Amino acid sequence: MNTMLSxxxxxxxxxxxxxxxIDLLKGALKADRVIPYLGPGLLQLNAPESPVPCTPEDVAAALNKRAPAPSRIRTNMWSVAQFIEQRRHRRTLQAWMAEIFAAPAEPTVLHAWLATLQLSVIIDSWYDGAMRAALAEAGQTDVVEIQGTTRATGIGNIWTRTYDLSGTELDAEQVARTVLYAPHGSVRPAANFLVADSDYVEVLTEIDIQTPIPDVVKQRRVNRGFFFVGCRFNDQMLRTYARQMMKRSTGPHFAVIDSATLTRNERRFLAEGAITVIDMPIRNAAARLVGVDASQD
Known part of the structure; x- marks a missing residue:
C-alpha cells in the first residue's frame, strides 16, 4: 500500500x-521553495553511535551523570536542566551542556548537500552545530546564523544572537542570502542553550504572537512549506516550536518519520498541521535526496 489516510x-x-x-522535494529544495527543518535524528546517519546526544532523553541521561535528578523527572531533559540550574547555578548548567556537545558532530551527507544549495532559510533544531560546519566546509560566505539565547543571564530584551560562520557576533539586523536559524541555541560559537524549563517560560508566553522568531525567518517562510528531517514531536515543547515555525507559512509540509513508531500525540500534531508523513527510513530518504546509493532504498 502506497498511501494511507488514517x-x-x-x-x-x-x-x-x-x-x-522525495524526488519532488529534492526539486523543491533546489528551487528554494521549501525550508528544511533538521532534527537530531540526522546525526545517526554517520554512525549508530553519535559523538553527541541524539535525543532529549540522551541529554537528560548525560546531565544525570553529573547531577542525579529525582526519578520522576530523570528522563525529561528540560526538567533535569532546570533541577541543575536551581541546585548548581546557570553557569554550571551551561558548562555541562558545552561539555556534552563538545565533540565535533561531523556533517552528514544530507547536511553537506543542503550546504551546496541556495537556500533562504535552514532551521536546525538541535545543539550540535553540524549544519553550521557543513556550510563552512562548503565555502559558503553569504550566511548568518541566528541562535535562540536564554534570558536567564539577564541580557535584557534579547531573544536571539546573530553570528557569521567564523563565530563573529553580528548586529541583529544583519541579513544574508542564507539564514541558519537555531531556535534552541547551539554549542558553537558561544554555547547558547535554551534547555531548562525556565529558559522557555518567557519564550512560550510570547511565541504565540511570534515575538521570539526573527523577522527575517517570518518573512521568508511566507511562500514556503517545511520539510522535517530527523525530527520527532513526542514532547509538547517540540510540537509547540514546530507549530509556531509553520505559522503563517503557505505549506505544504512534509516529515520523514517511521509511522509505526508515532505516538498518539505525534499523530494528532501531524494531522492538525497537515504534515504529510513520508514513511521511509531516514537513511534511504537522505540517500535519495543527495543521489548517493539511492538504488538501495
Whole structure:
C-alpha cells in the first residue's frame, strides 16, 4: 500500500509514492521553495553511535551523570536542566551542556548537500552545530546564523544572537542570502542553550504572537512549506516550536518519520498541521535526496 489516510486524517505515504515525493522535494529544495527543518535524528546517519546526544532523553541521561535528578523527572531533559540550574547555578548548567556537545558532530551527507544549495532559510533544531560546519566546509560566505539565547543571564530584551560562520557576533539586523536559524541555541560559537524549563517560560508566553522568531525567518517562510528531517514531536515543547515555525507559512509540509513508531500525540500534531508523513527510513530518504546509493532504498 502506497498511501494511507488514517482515522485522524493523517496522510502517510509509502512505497513508490514516497520515492516520488522525495524526488519532488529534492526539486523543491533546489528551487528554494521549501525550508528544511533538521532534527537530531540526522546525526545517526554517520554512525549508530553519535559523538553527541541524539535525543532529549540522551541529554537528560548525560546531565544525570553529573547531577542525579529525582526519578520522576530523570528522563525529561528540560526538567533535569532546570533541577541543575536551581541546585548548581546557570553557569554550571551551561558548562555541562558545552561539555556534552563538545565533540565535533561531523556533517552528514544530507547536511553537506543542503550546504551546496541556495537556500533562504535552514532551521536546525538541535545543539550540535553540524549544519553550521557543513556550510563552512562548503565555502559558503553569504550566511548568518541566528541562535535562540536564554534570558536567564539577564541580557535584557534579547531573544536571539546573530553570528557569521567564523563565530563573529553580528548586529541583529544583519541579513544574508542564507539564514541558519537555531531556535534552541547551539554549542558553537558561544554555547547558547535554551534547555531548562525556565529558559522557555518567557519564550512560550510570547511565541504565540511570534515575538521570539526573527523577522527575517517570518518573512521568508511566507511562500514556503517545511520539510522535517530527523525530527520527532513526542514532547509538547517540540510540537509547540514546530507549530509556531509553520505559522503563517503557505505549506505544504512534509516529515520523514517511521509511522509505526508515532505516538498518539505525534499523530494528532501531524494531522492538525497537515504534515504529510513520508514513511521511509531516514537513511534511504537522505540517500535519495543527495543521489548517493539511492538504488538501495
Amino acid at each position: 482515522w485522524d486524517h493523517l496522510v502517510v505515504v509509502r512505497g513508490s509514492f514516497a520515492k516520488k515525493l
